[in-house]
Amino acid sequence: MRSVGLRVVVCVFLLLLVTSCKIVQERPSFPLSKARVLVYIHTDSFFPPDIDFTISKIVLGSERGDALVFEGSKRISSMEVAKRQVFVAEGFVEPGDYNRLVVTLESVSIRRGEGRSSLRLDREDIEFNLKHLRLARSESTVLQIGWNPEKSIKKRIIFSPAFNVELERPSARELLLFVSNSGANYISVIDRSLERIIGAVTVGLYPTAMAINETGDFLYVLNAGSNTISIVDTAHMRVRDTINIDVGIEPRDMAFMPSAKNSLEGKLYVTNRLYNNVIVVDTFTRRVIKSIDVGLAPSYILADPDRKEVYVTAEDTNELTIVDTVDDSVADTVKVDSRPTGITRYNDKLYVFCEGGSIIEVISQTDRKVTNEITLTEPPTRGLKGFGGRMFVVSRREGMITFFSSADVITRILRLDGEPVELATDETRNRLYITDYRDGELIFIDPIGEVIVKEIVVGSKPYWVVQLDK
């Protein structure tokens, strides 16, 4: 059987190789050889005057010449900027050193009474000297424009914008939140205390799942489009190394299992949806060391370092596979309801979100049996437990989030008007973060008031969000 299967695979491979050499390769929609520049604008003002203006051009200048970042029409409103950081533009420039940023403005107006009045610009091109901005090939960087609207009006009719430009610099990594943009090739870095995007790191193609090691030094990013895992240094927001994992089709999710408490290294477990297996990657040697066959169409994976187990949902066979990470073998399989797509754990219980059955199966980690079921009106996709045992469940199909009390009783259902996929929490700042895959945003939610606080644009198809805290 083995030799026949291998021969068939090799013959088909050679046939297609010979017959299709001249066909054009599918390329991503962004240039891989240039540097990416993302421009955002924010303000620290709570109650600014209602000012609107349009940004028509953004240019980076160097001794070699100017590089166009953006040209078009982006309307900026102080009222919107006061609520959240606003995405201005994404551009691609040639790698090199830049020392100047020029922002061209037009059409400024201010609300006075019931109507709006035009303001005169003291100059159309606002120029900033940059302290040595070096952009490497395929690198991503974030430029933040800080704006003080209160100090931007002179003599009531002249708009002299009080801008300052911040180059990308890392915050304390204990404050960071990372979002993978699965429609592009970079991750966004957010400072949770500022609730702003402060950086972007280019990784591989179509990053999906992410995992942080036990000490918080490294962020591992699974690049589904290039079958690699990028290792990102969280303190300096730079890619440190890349692991080739060319052993699967459609790698989807990933979990980290430390080798010991407070250990730098460990193992990464990656689900391969079309291979129906989980591959094990040793972070020490940065190599695939094993593959484990699980149920069919494995999707989500969760690690429990205390029990040294990982849990894998299989969407086509409606089961949860429990893998013992000591010897990387299947320890048990639990049958669940239709299309399990997510898992969370709390107090020795696993909560499996079954999208097909609109139900959450509660499984005892000790007995490995279903002990309870929670019925929902919307099909659950992912969820997590936090804030003293409360549960938060998103439904990607219906665009909703369901809040639960610590007694697993529904307290509220909130419509998000997007495609929520993954969640993360900051219990220090009382925040819940949800990626909106459809609209390219990160949603900030107050879990106390169960309301949406703000939404900021991150990138194309944000998939995973993970926070790093002490």
Add this chain to the structure above:
Amino acid sequence: MRIYTGFILFGATMLVVLLPLYSYAYLNARADVNYRDTSSIIGGVETSTQSFDQLYTLGVSKRLTNTITILGDVRVFITDVDGKKNESSYPFLSLSFNPPTMYKLRFSYNRNESLPSEGDRTTTSFMNASFTMSQTEWPSLGVAYTRSTSQDHNTPRKLDSEDSTLNINTSYRFTLLDTDGTLSYSFRYYKVEDKVSAARTDSPYHTVSSNFRRTFFSGKLRANANIGYSYYETETESLGGATRFEDEVAPSEGLAEFNPPDATSVTLSQETELIDNNRNTPVTPEINLNNAGWNIGVGFMKAESLHAIYLYINTTVTEESNIVGGLYNFGWRLYTSSDNAVWTDRGIITPSYNSIYNRFEFSFSEASARYFKVVNTAGAGTDAIRVTEIEGIGYQLTIPKTTLETTETREFGGMTLTYTPSKRLTIGARVRYDHTLREGDTESEYTTASYGFNTRYVVVPVYLVLSGDYSTSTVDVVDGTNTEINTYSLVATSSPLPTINANMGFRSSESSVDGVTTSTSDIVSTHVSMRVYRGVDLTLGGSLSSTGNPTTGTDTDSRTFSWNLKLVPWSYLTLIYDGSVVRSTTDSATTGSSSSTTTQSQYLTMSFVPTRAVFVGSRINIEPTQMQNYNLIWTPTSKVRMSLDYTSNPSSDTESVGTGISWYPVRRFSISTDYNKTWKDDDETETVFVRGSLIII
């Protein structure tokens, strides 16, 4: 040395083969080192450990054409722990082919060579080939083959195993009569073979499933159904330990000759009745041991090892009794020959007599020959003692085989219906069926059936929302237990003001096994959160719960009260005070006793971020155990990060302090160092960790 040589050769090969002639070839090379020094004094005993790890990587990627990319790398890993070295190398090669948007091909090979300073060299490899066709208007198709091997290099091998898996997946999405559907089929054939223990497992696995979705009445009624079938078979064959046992060696000739002049130089005549498996009928012409000088032998097709000869006789009861009593001495001698002509005298041999089988049993040291004979140098007895059969006995080796077969079939399906007649009312129902039958060496059969209802009604938008659900689930194990879980809940939620959010709910569940209730749980919970003022958020929660276990006769009543106060006096300072109190009373009907417990937890956290460059955090646990943690992070520039951490744990009487510096002066180089010290009374542990990375290319 082999590792380094292999590394250099592989890297040079890649450079020579891949670089010339083509553009877009990217080289990368890097070096990573880690050094750790841990010293401790525990109970007055000093210990120290040093480890030094080095990882060197050389890689190259190249686009051979617009559609074909090849990439490879090799990593050499050297670890040194207290002088014990271990070297490993890991070459990797991948070929990917991405022509049109319709399909992709990929091939990769990955090999690990490990050479510990003490131990066996081992090699593991992974080979993968895959073909995928994305789903557009056609069914999607994925075919993947993986093979992994693990071997050592001993003779004979102690480790030699091989896994292979063939996966075929196809699915088709369609829309028919306003119904969105998906049909999927998956096949997996898994084989694992351990050549050392000669064990093998084969497992084919088939799954067919389908999903359907449709809305009715302009989207007010949503229906979702799924159905599936899977078949799984596994056969495990393992060879047990070899066993050596006695058995007759199949003869080719029976031989006999009466009183030859020289027993060492005689060709015995064929006597087929000696080997006709008839132990009762004397051979004819008869061989009568009353007379001396009978040469009775057995011959084989080739030299065989024997350790015994059985000579069967037919005689009277009286004579047999005399033989058993040892009255007769036949003066037996044993001879062997390679050609039935020249015989070697092996000497006198004294047989025992087995009266159950009526045979003389001649036992001797294992000897190898093509012909064996016994000669009675003396006759004995009055009544005829006639020979009927002769057998040669040797040792046989056998390896028994064990085969375990198991098949499992599973049928599953379910449906959910959600009806939203208006914006205020939502009603849902669901049903699920799952049946699994396992046959073969392990047998079991169980069925899971569950159904449930839920509803949500907005009485007054924002101010009052009611929701409830009921579900029941049974797992019926054939010839086993029947487990049932019933759950229902009722919740009322209100947000009377934009700054206040409240809810109250009731949830009840009951579990039973074979109709006997094993546990019950009733919970009433309430939750109020409010924004007292800008920068002041307060959340209060409480619950009353009652759980019972009729099997053990215990009932537990619990009251829980929790709070969370968040203060943000300035944007850069956040303070949180969180706590809870749980009071439980457990009554046991069996013992008649009652016990109460109170558990409290409280903690404070602080986050202070005065500038982007400074972060100060702390956490103070007040109850149930005391602990304080303070940390300071300072990033004076974008290239430097410094940290300081202090933890005090009075509950375990330990303290620890840690500090670290991380520096990234240029893109190609980074270095970081950490120091940590933990102490408790006179015991202490210190760790110094240094890590460096250099990107060479």
